Amino acid sequence: MGIRLLGLGARMAILLVFAIFFIAPVLWLILAPTKSDNALVTSSPFSFGSFHNVAQAWNHLDAYSDHLYRRWIANTLIYSLSATAITLAISIPAGYGLALGKFWGRKLILTLTLVVMIMPAASLVLPIFLELNALHLIGSVFSVILPFSFFPFGIYLAYIYYATSIPSELLDAARVDGCGEWLTFRRVALPLAKPVVALVFFFSFVANWNNFFLPYVVLADSNQYPITVGLSNLLASTPSFNPAVGGGGQSVNIFKPELALATLLAVIPVAIVFLLSQRALVRGTLGGAVKQ
Amino acid sequence: MARVAFEAASKVYGDGTRALDKLDLAIEDGEFMVLVGPSGCGKTTALRMLAGLEDITDGVVRIGERVVNGLSPKSRDIAMVFQSYALYPHLTAYDNIAFALRIKKVPKDEIRRRVEEAARILGLVALLKKKPRALSGGQRQRVAMGRAIVREPQAFLMDEPLSNLDAKLRVKMRADIKKIQTNLGVTTLYVTHDQVEAMTMGHRVAVMRKGELQQVASPEDLYHRPLNMFVGGFIGSPAMNMLEAAVERRNGSFEIVVGEARFVLAQETLAAHPQLPAYENRSIVLGIRPESLEDAALVDGDHHPRLRGDAELREALGSEMLVHFSIAARPAVTDEVRELAEDVGDDRTLEHLAEGVPAHATLVGRFSADTRVREGDSIEVAVYERALHFFDRESGLAL
Numbered sequence: 001m002g003i004r005l006l007g008l009g010a011r012m013a014i015l016l017v018f019a020i021f022f023i024a025p026v027l028w029l030i031l032a033p034t035k036s037d038n039a040l041v042t043s044s045p046f047s048f049g050s051f052h053n054v055a056q057a058w059n060h061l062d063a064y065s066d067h068l069y070r071r072w073i074a075n076t077l078i079y080s081l082s083a084t085a086i087t088l089a090i091s092i093p094a095g096y097g098l099a100l101g102k103f104w105g106r107k108l109i110l111t112l113t114l115v116v117m118i119m120p121a122a123s124l125v126l127p128i129f130l131e132l133n134a135l136h137l138i139g140s141v142f143s144v145i146l147p148f149s150f151f152p153f154g155i156y157l158a159y160i161y162y163a164t165s166i167p168s169e170l171l172d173a174a175r176v177d178g179c180g181e182w183l184t185f186r187r188v189a190l191p192l193a194k195p196v197v198a199l200v201f202f203f204s205f206v207a208n209w210n211n212f213f214l215p216y217v218v219l220a221d222s223n224q225y226p227i228t229v230g231l232s233n234l235l236a237s238t239p240s241f242n243p244a245v246g247g248g249g250q251s252v253n254i255f256k257p258e259l260a261l262a263t264l265l266a267v268i269p270v271a272i273v274f275l276l277s278q279r280a281l282v283r284g285t286l287g288g289a290v291k292q
Numbered sequence: 293m294a295r296v297a298f299e300a301a302s303k304v305y306g307d308g309t310r311a312l313d314k315l316d317l318a319i320e321d322g323e324f325m326v327l328v329g330p331s332g333c334g335k336t337t338a339l340r341m342l343a344g345l346e347d348i349t350d351g352v353v354r355i356g357e358r359v360v361n362g363l364s365p366k367s368r369d370i371a372m373v374f375q376s377y378a379l380y381p382h383l384t385a386y387d388n389i390a391f392a393l394r395i396k397k398v399p400k401d402e403i404r405r406r407v408e409e410a411a412r413i414l415g416l417v418a419l420l421k422k423k424p425r426a427l428s429g430g431q432r433q434r435v436a437m438g439r440a441i442v443r444e445p446q447a448f449l450m451d452e453p454l455s456n457l458d459a460k461l462r463v464k465m466r467a468d469i470k471k472i473q474t475n476l477g478v479t480t481l482y483v484t485h486d487q488v489e490a491m492t493m494g495h496r497v498a499v500m501r502k503g504e505l506q507q508v509a510s511p512e513d514l515y516h517r518p519l520n521m522f523v524g525g526f527i528g529s530p531a532m533n534m535l536e537a538a539v540e541r542r543n544g545s546f547e548i549v550v551g552e553a554r555f556v557l558a559q560e561t562l563a564a565h566p567q568l569p570a571y572e573n574r575s576i577v578l579g580i581r582p583e584s585l586e587d588a589a590l591v592d593g594d595h596h597p598r599l600r601g602d603a604e605l606r607e608a609l610g611s612e613m614l615v616h617f618s619i620a621a622r623p624a625v626t627d628e629v630r631e632l633a634e635d636v637g638d639d640r641t642l643e644h645l646a647e648g649v650p651a652h653a654t655l656v657g658r659f660s661a662d663t664r665v666r667e668g669d670s671i672e673v674a675v676y677e678r679a680l681h682f683f684d685r686e687s688g689l690a691l
Contacts, residue, residue: 172345173378175365176449177392177439187395191382 032260033057040256057261060253064234069262071223072230077269079144079215079226080208086149087204088197095158095196096189100171110159117152122213129217143218144226148208154200161196162189202277209270227266234262293478294356294446295321296342301351303337303503311337313503314351319447322477324470326494328484330526330635334503335483339449342481344368355446371440372449375456377432379424379439385431386411386420389438410438413472430461441472447479454489466492485635487527491515499523501631521577521688522628524681530582530614531632532681533655534624537578539571548680550578551621551653555597555677565682567691576691577624579681582614585657587665588672596674603669604654613659617671623653628688 028045035049043049061069097103098110128147129138137143166189174184212228219225222233236242238254296319303312312334319325327335340346342353344365353360360368371392379388386407393403411417414434424432433453440448453469454462470493473480484490490497491511499506499514499522507519518524524532538549546557546569562568588598601619623629633641657673665671682691 167376167378169374169376169378170380172343172365173372173374173380173439174391175345176343176368176370176372177443178366178395180364180366183395187391188380 029260029264033257033264035257037255037257053257054261057257060255061258061262064254064258065222068222069230069234072225072227073266073269075224076209076226076228076266079141079148079211080205082145083148083151083208084201084204086145087151087154088200090149091151091154091158091200091204092190092193092197093185094155095160096162096185096193098155098159099162100166100168100189113152113155113159117156121211125213125217128214132218138218139220139224141224144211144215147214148211151200151204151207153207154204157200157203158193158196161193161199166192198277202273205273206270231259231262231266234259293321295319295354296356296447296479296481297352297354298338298342299352299354301338301341301353302349303334303341303346304349310503312341315505317498317505317508319479319481321479324473324480324482324493324495326482326484326490326497327500328487328490328497328526329500329506330631331485332502333500335485335500336451337503338500339372339451339481339483342368342447343370343372343449369443369446370449371443371445371447373436373440373451373453375452377424377436377453377456379432379435381424384421384423385416385427385435385438388424388435389416389420389442391439392443406442406444407438410441413441414438414468429457430465433457433465437469437472441476445478447481448473450480450482452484452486453482455484455486462489469493488529491527497527499526501526517690518579518681519690520628521579521624521626521683521690522632524579524683524690525628525632526635528581530656530658533580533582533585533653534626534629534683535578535580535653535655536575536622536624536685538575539568539573541569541572546572548578550599551619553597553599553619553621555675558677561678561680564678565691568682571682571684571691575685577626577683577685577688579683580655580675581679581681582656582658584676584679585655585659586674586676587615587657587659587663588674589664590660590662591674597677599655599673599675601655601671601673603665603667603671605667606665608661610661612661613663613665615657615659615663615665615671616654617657617673618652618654620651621653623650624685626685626688 024046031046031048032040033054034051035043035047035053039047039049094113098106098113124147132138132143132147137146170188170192171184174188179187209226210228211226212232215226216229216232219229222230225233234254238256238259241259298315298317300314300316301312302310302314304310315334315338317325317338327338329335337346341348342355342360344360344363344367348361355368355370379385380391383391389407389410390403393406398406407420408417411420414437416431416434416438419427419431419435424435427435433456436453440450450469454465457465466489482489482493490499491514494511496508497511497514498508501522507514507523509517514523514527518527521534525534535550540547540549540554546562548555548557557568585599588596599619601617603615603617605616607614607616655673659665683689684691
């Protein structure tokens with residue numbers, strides 16, 4: 001009995017240590033905007049400042065370069081939603097075709113999709129840059145949206161879903177019921193794909209939202225930046241992070257609390273998308289289709 | 293409604309597997325044809341070829357006068373009931389049944405009328421708003437039937453539609469489907485591996501084996517006059533007992549020798565099996581249906597030949613008693629016997645067969661319920677000699 005209690009205590013202690021280790025930085029970040037730049041260094045790391053400080057930090061952030069922060073968020077939403085929309089329009093039918101179609105070259109395309117999927121996005125930035133340059137797209141919004149509209153991981157998810165979750169008899173039934181290939185997809189396969197649509201939407205949106213390297217390379221105008229590039233820009237113009245800027249930060253009014261707030265706000269859309277798609281990821285959509 | 297025909301239709305898969313070999317089979321307008329056989333015999337392939345879900349490698353498939361080889365499923369005007377029902381899970385029962393009509397752009401009122409009519413026939417009226425996952429197995433099966441009925445198609449194709457139901461429901465649905473088919477008069481091709489379904493439902497039954505058609509006949513003909521050992525062994529439950537036997541002539545009359553027993557063949561039997569005398573002094577396979585065996589204690593007189601054996605197992609069915617008993621004779625061991633044992637998953641028999649031909653054969657007799665036979669008893673069994681079946685050992689053909 002004593003040994004069991006001891007074991008339980010040890011387990012709880014280990015879990016607690018790790019929990020604290022991971023939660024502490026997040027907590028610090030959330031509390032940071034409530035304090036002044038000075039208090040952030042001097043007061044206890046987990047103390048709460050005031051809501052007044054949060055409002056002030058927002059005012060500073062919003063005033064930066066004439067509402068540039070809002071602009072970045074808006075840009076990112078446009079880029080991410082457009083690329084995600086195109087991704088969905090391509091991945092779902094492509095995964096369906098790869099999983100259930102019978103055509104020459106199916107295996108080859110599937111293999112290529114998998115190979116591209118495991119390639120780090122950064123490794124393609126240079127060739128994509130050259131391609132965009134040849135097409136005179138550098139500096140336009142398309143240079144950010146189009147390359148990320150091809151999302152092999154989304155195709156792979158759709159492929160896995162269709163290959164494992166849709167009984168082929170269901171599609172046969174649609175064909176016998178008078179559907180051609182398009183209607184079979186449109187009326188049966190697509191409505192059943194809700195869970196995977198949500199999944200692809202989520203992963204694609206997050207990948208786009210966090211996309212940094214490519215827009216950093218292809219966009220020159222700070223008015224076109226997505227939030228990732230904007231944040232790094234903001235970081236670079238903050239004296240406490242980049243002393244080379246000089247002026248003690250007063251020139252831009254951006255200090256550590258403003259930066260913490262900028263980072264926190266940038267996470268909110270991703271969190272919302274996560275909550276929305278998680279609700280759509282209902283299991284058992286296929287219940288009752290075929291007897292198991 | 294239409295006549296449906298396979299003319300030398302073959303299916304060869306990419307890896308060279310010949311799933312269907314030159315099938316010639318015509319289903320008359322309004323006929324209920326059952327395709328039956330063990331798994332892998334090509335029956336489902338034939339059905340899917342007719343539906344357009346499987347390419348036809350060779351030969352011709354016709355629906356009505358039309359050759360449909362090149363037509364996609366949607367252009368064939370046939371309705372299919374799948375083994376798994378294949379209901380659209382995102383649609384209600386009503387929408388499932390209406391699906392094909394909507395695709396065909398049938399006017400809304402007409403759709404409503406036809407769906408409600410089908411729901412009435414199938415007793416689904418209260419369930420139309422439910423999604424498949426809220427329905428029981430039997431209800432799903434009926435929705436799948438409804439989906440076929442409202443189409444008013446040229447033909448119904450049914451791929452083991454009852455195999456997922458429990459035994460009681462299966463018996464009820466068997467009768468229901470038969471009734472519906474009779475009332476609607478739609479040409480039907482029904483695939484099953486259950487010979488009871490085949491016998492009870494079909495106007496005619498086509499027995500298949502390894503991609504080849506064995507026999508097409510009415511259920512009665514199939515049962516009483518099987519063309520070969522395979523059909524004889526497949527149709528009937530419990531299965532026909534198959535024994536090694538020899539034909540001998542003694543004192544001018546022909547006799548069948550089974551182990552220690554000898555039966556004199558009556559003139560009628562010889563007349564019904566005119567090829568038998570040609571097998572004099574040769575071994576044949578003797579087939580005895582369980583109901584051709586009876587506890588000798590319950591049979592008046594001794595004009596029936598007798599077999600002596602030991603009772604091993606009794607299965608009381610109430611109205612009758614199935615008695616398994618062993619006799620000193622060799623069971624017939626042929627490819628057909630092995631295949632039939634494999635099909636029903638009879639591992640015990642397969643093990644026995646692997647050890648070579650045993651010296652004792654186990655038979656099943658369908659005795660009257662009055663029998664007093666107990667396990668372990670030495671028994672005498674009367675054989676109704678006129679209902680015997682004789683097969684050639686090599687070709688398996690009936691004599």
